[in-house]
Amino acid sequence: MLPASSxxxxxxxxxxxxxxxxxxxxxxxxxEDSGTEVGEGTDEWVQSKATVKPPDQLDLTDAELKEExxxxxxxxxxxxxxxxxxxxxKEGTYKLIGFVDQLAVHFTQVGNLIPKDSDEGRRxxxxxxxxxxxxxxxxxxxxxxxxxxxxxxxxxxxxxxxTDVPIVEASEKMAExxxxxxxxxxxxxxxxxxxxxxRASQTFNNPLRDRECQMxxxxxxNFSATANQWEIYDAYMEELxxxxxxxxxxxxxxxxxxxxGKMAMRKMTSMESQSDDITKVTQAAKIVERMVNQNTYDDxxxxxxxxxxxxxxYRDQEGTLLPLWKFQNDKAKRLAVTALCWNPKYNDLFAVGxxxxxxxxxxxxxxxxxxxxxxxxxxxxxSSESGIMCLDMHVDHPYLVVVGHYDGNVxxxxxxxxxxxxxxxxxxxxxxxxxxxxQVRWQKDDMDHNLNFFSVSSDGRxxxxxxxxxxxxxxxxxxxxxxxxxxxxxxxxxxxxxxxxTAFDFHREIDYLFLVGTEEGKIYKCSKSYSSQFLDTxxxxxxxxxxxxxxxxxxxxFMSCSxxxxxxxxxxxxxxxxxxxxxxxxxxxxxxxxxxxTVFAAVTTNGKTHVFDLSINxxxxxxxxxxxxxxxxxxxxxxxxxIHPIIIVGDDRGHVTCLKLSPNLRKMPKEKKxxxxxxxxxxxxxxxxxxxxxLPRTMTRYNGCGRAxxxxxxQTAAKTLPRRAASVRSGIRTPEG
Amino acid sequence: xxxxxxxxxxxxxxxxxxxxxxxxxxxxxIGTMVVNAEGIPIRTxxxxxxxxxxxxxxxxxxxxxxxxxxxxxxxNDLTFLRxxxxxHEIMVAPDKEYLLIVIQNPCE
Numbered sequence: 076m077l078p079a080s081s082x083x084x085x086x087x088x089x090x091x092x093x094x095x096x097x098x099x100x101x102x103x104x105x106x107e108d109s110g111t112e113v114g115e116g117t118d119e120w121v122q123s124k125a126t127v128k129p130p131d132q133l134d135l136t137d138a139e140l141k142e143e144x145x146x147x148x149x150x151x152x153x154x155x156x157x158x159x160x161x162x163x164x165k166e167g168t169y170k171l172i173g174f175v176d177q178l179a180v181h182f183t184q185v186g187n188l189i190p191k192d193s194d195e196g197r198r199x200x201x202x203x204x205x206x207x208x209x210x211x212x213x214x215x216x217x218x219x220x221x222x223x224x225x226x227x228x229x230x231x232x233x234x235x236x237x238t239d240v241p242i243v244e245a246s247e248k249m250a251e252x253x254x255x256x257x258x259x260x261x262x263x264x265x266x267x268x269x270x271x272x273x274r275a276s277q278t279f280n281n282p283l284r285d286r287e288c289q290m291x292x293x294x295x296x297n298f299s300a301t302a303n304q305w306e307i308y309d310a311y312m313e314e315l316x317x318x319x320x321x322x323x324x325x326x327x328x329x330x331x332x333x334x335x336g337k338m339a340m341r342k343m344t345s346m347e348s349q350s351d352d353i354t355k356v357t358q359a360a361k362i363v364e365r366m367v368n369q370n371t372y373d374d375x376x377x378x379x380x381x382x383x384x385x386x387x388x389y390r391d392q393e394g395t396l397l398p399l400w401k402f403q404n405d406k407a408k409r410l411a412v413t414a415l416c417w418n419p420k421y422n423d424l425f426a427v428g429x430x431x432x433x434x435x436x437x438x439x440x441x442x443x444x445x446x447x448x449x450x451x452x453x454x455x456x457x458s459s460e461s462g463i464m465c466l467d468m469h470v471d472h473p474y475l476v477v478v479g480h481y482d483g484n485v486x487x488x489x490x491x492x493x494x495x496x497x498x499x500x501x502x503x504x505x506x507x508x509x510x511x512x513x514q515v516r517w518q519k520d521d522m523d524h525n526l527n528f529f530s531v532s533s534d535g536r537x538x539x540x541x542x543x544x545x546x547x548x549x550x551x552x553x554x555x556x557x558x559x560x561x562x563x564x565x566x567x568x569x570x571x572x573x574x575x576x577t578a579f580d581f582h583r584e585i586d587y588l589f590l591v592g593t594e595e596g597k598i599y600k601c602s603k604s605y606s607s608q609f610l611d612t613x614x615x616x617x618x619x620x621x622x623x624x625x626x627x628x629x630x631x632x633f634m635s636c637s638x639x640x641x642x643x644x645x646x647x648x649x650x651x652x653x654x655x656x657x658x659x660x661x662x663x664x665x666x667x668x669x670x671x672x673t674v675f676a677a678v679t680t681n682g683k684t685h686v687f688d689l690s691i692n693x694x695x696x697x698x699x700x701x702x703x704x705x706x707x708x709x710x711x712x713x714x715x716x717x718i719h720p721i722i723i724v725g726d727d728r729g730h731v732t733c734l735k736l737s738p739n740l741r742k743m744p745k746e747k748k749x750x751x752x753x754x755x756x757x758x759x760x761x762x763x764x765x766x767x768x769x770l771p772r773t774m775t776r777y778n779g780c781g782r783a784x785x786x787x788x789x790q791t792a793a794k795t796l797p798r799r800a801a802s803v804r805s806g807i808r809t810p811e812g
Numbered sequence: 813x814x815x816x817x818x819x820x821x822x823x824x825x826x827x828x829x830x831x832x833x834x835x836x837x838x839x840x841x842i843g844t845m846v847v848n849a850e851g852i853p854i855r856t857x858x859x860x861x862x863x864x865x866x867x868x869x870x871x872x873x874x875x876x877x878x879x880x881x882x883x884x885x886x887x888n889d890l891t892f893l894r895x896x897x898x899x900h901e902i903m904v905a906p907d908k909e910y911l912l913i914v915i916q917n918p919c920e
């Protein structure tokens with residue numbers, strides 16, 4: 076029933092009116108679909124063919140219903156507006172937009188494909204390549220092909236998507252851009268598949284050469300230094316010295332000098348290179364020698380410095396002499412000490428002159444300079460052909476030593492140039508003495524700043540020597556004449572017998588005043604300005620005057636000693652001596668102490684040293700001590716050290732003994748309570764003055780045996796010795812008396 | 813400090829030798845040696861091993877002492893160094909380039 080009728084509606088043109096499809100038909104379709112299962116019960120459904128009209132359906136006639144409408148499908152978006160109008164601010168009106176966007180997006184999806192050209196794409200590509208290259212080559216190939224395929228696929232995708240594009244007009248949207256990938260540059264060359272052929276050619280490779288150059292490495296040394304404060308200081312000092320040297324060189328502009336300089340330099344350098352290195356140790360060796368000696372003589376050095384005899388307190392007023400060092404030298408063994416002198420500048424340095432007093436046994440002489448710091452060996456040694464009789468050191472130039480020889484010559488030694496030869500020497504031509512020179516003494520430089528010294532000799536001349544341009548020029552100052560000794564010679568000539576000078580001393584303050592002791596026993600007071608006359612004469616001794624010495628403080632007092640066993644103290648205004656001391660043996664030398672105006676020392680040929688202090692004891696020595704071991708040893712000279720409380724004593728065996736004065740010998744005036752101790756020359760002068768004023772006009776005579784006897788002695792007339800020309804000129808100086 | 817030695821070295825050679833001889837023959841002196849600036853002994857009167865030992869040790873000590881003195885006052889300089897021990901005394905006198913070492917037994 077149903078199937079036939081149901082099929083019928085299919086053939087019928089479907090009614091254009093959508094709403095005409097009734098519920099029935101729909102139901103019928105359902106029924107048709109469900110098949111025959113509906114059965115008879117569905118009659119009700121089938122019978123209800125009557126169309127159900129919705130109430131608001133449009134009523135159309137059949138003719139209108141059969142009308143055909145054509146519809147054209149275009150690409151235009153049916154929903155897109157066709158008449159968009161926009162306001163144009165430029166023209167101020169609404170304008171019709173002609174072109175309306177017709178794109179209708181039905182579906183969008185954001186994809187995750189990235190273009191190959193972009194950074195991220197390249198990175199991924201690179202990573203893939205790395206991962207691929209770590210695997211086997213075959214896999215690499217495969218991966219490459221995969222890549223290729225992948226590339227092709229997106230290409231296809233591109234191709235596919237590209238077809239869509241032309242449908243849609245111009246503007247591309249973001250989503251499609253992502254899908255679309257522009258063509259990536261390929262790794263492999265794009266080869267033309269039709270007629271491509273590769274052509275390779277091999278070029279000639281230039282042979283590669285290695286060019287090497289080897290040099291000697293620059294010389295290297297390791298340099299290390301410390302930069303201390305003193306190193307910096309040293310560097311500065313060197314610079315200073317260099318500067319000074321250049322200044323000096325500039326000053327000496329004479330070419331000769333330069334030549335000499337160069338020669339000297341060359342010599343010096345060659346000598347330095349040749350000479351043994353050991354010479355540079357001189358200084359150090361000297362120091363070490365002194366150190367070694369100090370060790371050996373340590374106790375002596377300590378005594379010298381610190382020992383003060385405590386027993387002096389109990390010894391009343393007497394003092395002692397403590398023996399310290401003994402200086403001797405093998406070379407001067409046979410020679411007597413003929414002169415002693417302390418260096419004015421260096422208090423530990425003293426000079427010893429060696430010679431012989433014996434007329435018959437005259438040999439060579441030696442000049443030795445010792446330092447107390449090195450008692451075993453002299454600092455300087457000079458030898459001469461003739462015995463040295465006297466010496467003196469210059470006060471201002473402590474390196475200049477003038478000596479007088481037995482043969483009458485004088486010489487100057489320069490300690491800065493320690494060759495054995497003296498720097499300047501007198502000769503027969505230049506006016507040397509004809510007899511031994513007994514004393515020399517430096518004087519102040521003359522007007523032209525030339526060095527100047529005096530010498531006295533047995534030939535009766537007192538000569539002033541001046542060092543003019545490295546030559547000794549002599550001037551006779553005085554000729555000693557024995558008074559009243561003129562004899563009538565042939566043709567009425569006045570022949571004067573010449574006295575023999577044996578000692579002299581210059582006044583410390585009055586420059587022109589000096590004393591000369593003679594062999595006859597007389598002392599003449601002379602002036603440098605008067606060459607023919609003496610200012611005064613003193614009949615001092617019975618035998619030759621061995622030494623005269625002015626008092627260092629008192630300007631009027633002087634002292635003399637002689638081989639007639641006496642030491643006499645004078646006031647130069649008075650003709651008779653103030654004090655006379657008899658020492659029981661020929662007195663070799665006498666010296667004032669530098670620290671007191673009343674202390675002096677005398678040495679005698681019996682080996683004893685006597686020290687007197689007039690302020691303590693006017694009549695006796697406060698010290699009377701044998702100094703040398705053997706009795707036959709005669710003491711010849713004595714000298715006080717200017718600073719230290721020591722004396723040096725020379726004997727005729729060539730030994731020099733150094734002795735320390737005990738405190739009693741060095742007594743200073745006592746301080747009164749409440750008064751300051753006055754020091755200085757004025758005090759000393761006053762002290763001596765006091766003594767002198769106490770003196771009666773008579774003399775006091777001291778007997779060396781210890782008994783003081785006060786005797787009035789008549790004024791002794793001038794004891795004139797027989798004028799024997801021969802003896803006068805003999806020049807014998809025998810200490811035995 | 814330039815002394816006469818620098819100008820007349822030949823003349824001084826004998827003198828230096830003599831001085832060293834005198835030191836060596838002095839009472840109580842056990843030995844002497846001359847060491848150069850690097851601590852190498854040049855001259856000695858003792859046996860080799862002792863010399864080398866003394867030289868090395870004393871060289872360092874002297875440098876240190878010198879440095880100490882000069883650090884305190886750059887114008888000052890070391891004159892000599894004495895080391896007194898129970899048995900003997902070592903004396904070192906430094907020079908610009910050399911070092912003179914003497915060992916002495918002071919008290920006998």
